[in-house]
Amino acid sequence: xVAAMTFAxxxxxxxxxxxTIAVLAGCASGPTHAPGTTRPALPDRxxxxxxxxADLARVPDAEPMLESIRNAGPNKPYDVLGRxxxxxxxxxxxxxxxxASWYGKKFHGKRTASGEIYNMYAMTAAHPTxxxxxxxxxxxxxxxxxxxxxxxxxxxxxxxxxxxxxYIAALKLDLLRGVGTxxxxxxxxxxxxxGAWRREATTDVAVAAPASAPTSAPQPxxxxxxxxxxxxxxxxxxxxxxxxxxxxxxxxxMPARGxxxxxxxxxxxxxxxxxxxxxxxxxxxxxxxxxxFVDASMFRLQAGPYPSRADARVAAERIRGGLQLVPxxxxxx
Numbered sequence: 001x002v003a004a005m006t007f008a009x010x011x012x013x014x015x016x017x018x019x020t021i022a023v024l025a026g027c028a029s030g031p032t033h034a035p036g037t038t039r040p041a042l043p044d045r046x047x048x049x050x051x052x053x054a055d056l057a058r059v060p061d062a063e064p065m066l067e068s069i070r071n072a073g074p075n076k077p078y079d080v081l082g083r084x085x086x087x088x089x090x091x092x093x094x095x096x097x098x099x100a101s102w103y104g105k106k107f108h109g110k111r112t113a114s115g116e117i118y119n120m121y122a123m124t125a126a127h128p129t130x131x132x133x134x135x136x137x138x139x140x141x142x143x144x145x146x147x148x149x150x151x152x153x154x155x156x157x158x159x160x161x162x163x164x165x166x167y168i169a170a171l172k173l174d175l176l177r178g179v180g181t182x183x184x185x186x187x188x189x190x191x192x193x194x195g196a197w198r199r200e201a202t203t204d205v206a207v208a209a210p211a212s213a214p215t216s217a218p219q220p221x222x223x224x225x226x227x228x229x230x231x232x233x234x235x236x237x238x239x240x241x242x243x244x245x246x247x248x249x250x251x252x253x254m255p256a257r258g259x260x261x262x263x264x265x266x267x268x269x270x271x272x273x274x275x276x277x278x279x280x281x282x283x284x285x286x287x288x289x290x291x292x293f294v295d296a297s298m299f300r301l302q303a304g305p306y307p308s309r310a311d312a313r314v315a316a317e318r319i320r321g322g323l324q325l326v327p328x329x330x331x332x333x
Contacts, residue, residue, distance in 0.1 A: 046106040048167060048176070053121060059168050061148035062123040064135040064192045065307060066289050074113040074132040080157050087129045091288060094130060094186035098162035099179045100138065102170035103155075112153035120167035126153035127163050127184075135187040137197065138163065140173040140180065147172050148187070148197070193291040193305070195256030258305030259312035261319060262328040265300045272299035283322045289315075302330065 069075065075087040088094065108120045114132045118124070130136065134151045149169050156164040163184055170176050191197040263279060266272040272292045279301070280287045289303040303319070306312040309329065316327040 046104050049105050049108075049120075052167075056121065056168055056171055059121065059123065059172075062135060062150040063307070064148065064150075064187050064197055066189055066192055066305070067133045068285065068288060069131045069134070073115075074154060078154075083157070085128050085154075088131050091189045092186075093188055094136075094184075096162050096184045097181070098184075099160050100163045100165055100170070100173075100175060100182040101156055101158070101161050101179045102165040102167055102175060104167040114152040116152050118153065118166075122166060123147065123149050123169050124152050124166045125149040125163050125169060126155035127151050128154060128157070130186060135192075135197070136163075137185045137187060138165070138169070138173065139183040139185075140175065141183060142180065143174055145173050189288050190291075193256060198256075256305045257332050258307060259309050260302040260304035260306070260330045260332065261312050261316045262300055262302045262330055263319065263323070263325065265298045267297060267299075269299050272301050276301055279323065283319065286315075286319065305332075 069089055069091065071089050075089050077084065077086045079085070103118075103126070104120045107118050110118055112118050112124075112126070125136070125138070127136070130151045132151055132154070135148060136151055137146055137148050139146045147169050149165065153164070156162075161179065163182065165173070165175065167176075173180075173182070175182075187197045264272070264275050266275070269292075276290055276292065279290065286303055291302060291304075293300045293302060303315060304312065306315060309331070312329045316329060319325070319327050
């Protein structure tokens with residue numbers, strides 16, 4: 001949860017300071033009155049601003065992106081109120097059911113555990129152990145509403161509570177009256193790469209320039225959009241399954257929307273798998289961004305998705321310098 005001191009500073013502080021700050025930094029217990037009323041909140045309690053911005057219901061959900069997971073910083077083990085927490089530092093599925101609360105103006109403008117400034121009108125949340133940063137879908141079973149939030153803070157630390165939502169996330173889930181039961185599901189790197197995190201996901205298919213192996217010869221930038229469902233002959237489908245089962249090699253047919261950087265295209269899955277291992281060995285920072293897509297009779301090793309062409313170009317230049325090849329940028333809408 002957000003606090004004036006980092007967890008590292010808390011551990012170095014005197015015990016009574018740690019306890020006091022941890023209590024103050026614990027998850028918000030919700031407003032003391034219904035938002036929009038004139039009844040003032042107690043000075044030591046959290047709540048909504050007297051005049052929140054208009055059209056908050058139209059604020060879009062967080063857009064999941066591939067962000068590396070560090071073992072340091074907010075993902076280091078920590079202690080709060082006599083309990084130890086060990087954050088998750090790997091890309092793994094995670095589901096949880098429990099109570100959700102929210103925090104608002106009391107912490108608005110203060111630093112989160114990630115070092116980012118808390119914005120009560122952004123689609124973010126605090127979680128005790130999910131990677132910071134990461135993304136999660138939060139479902140309110142009472143009304144069927146879903147939101148996607150970016151985890152960038154630590155908390156809540158009250159028994160039974162599993163997530164502390166930003167004010168706007170709680171508004172969209174209709175949880176501003178206090179705590180409520182929610183179901184949480186982490187959005188994995190695979191979910192992001194394939195676009196599976198989108199409940200209304202389209203069946204975009206990867207299309208890229210044919211190539212039998214990576215080459216250092218200049219290649220033109222390629223932009224392609226195909227919305228027809230992916231159809232693979234049985235033999236190719238079997239190859240995709242085998243590739244997906246191989247360590248660090250995944251084969252997908254429904255890439256997510258955005259910009260992708262293609263490193264190579266291969267007619268055999270072994271070629272894509274071998275090259276992927278070489279890339280990981282030489283450019284470890286690229287490992288979580290890599291995926292293999294099956295397109296017709298080709299296995300295409302690509303990195304992404306990136307939110308903009310400019311971001312993809314920056315990555316392509318880093319890859320070009322590290323591997324001495326010219327990647328191809330592919331856009332999918």
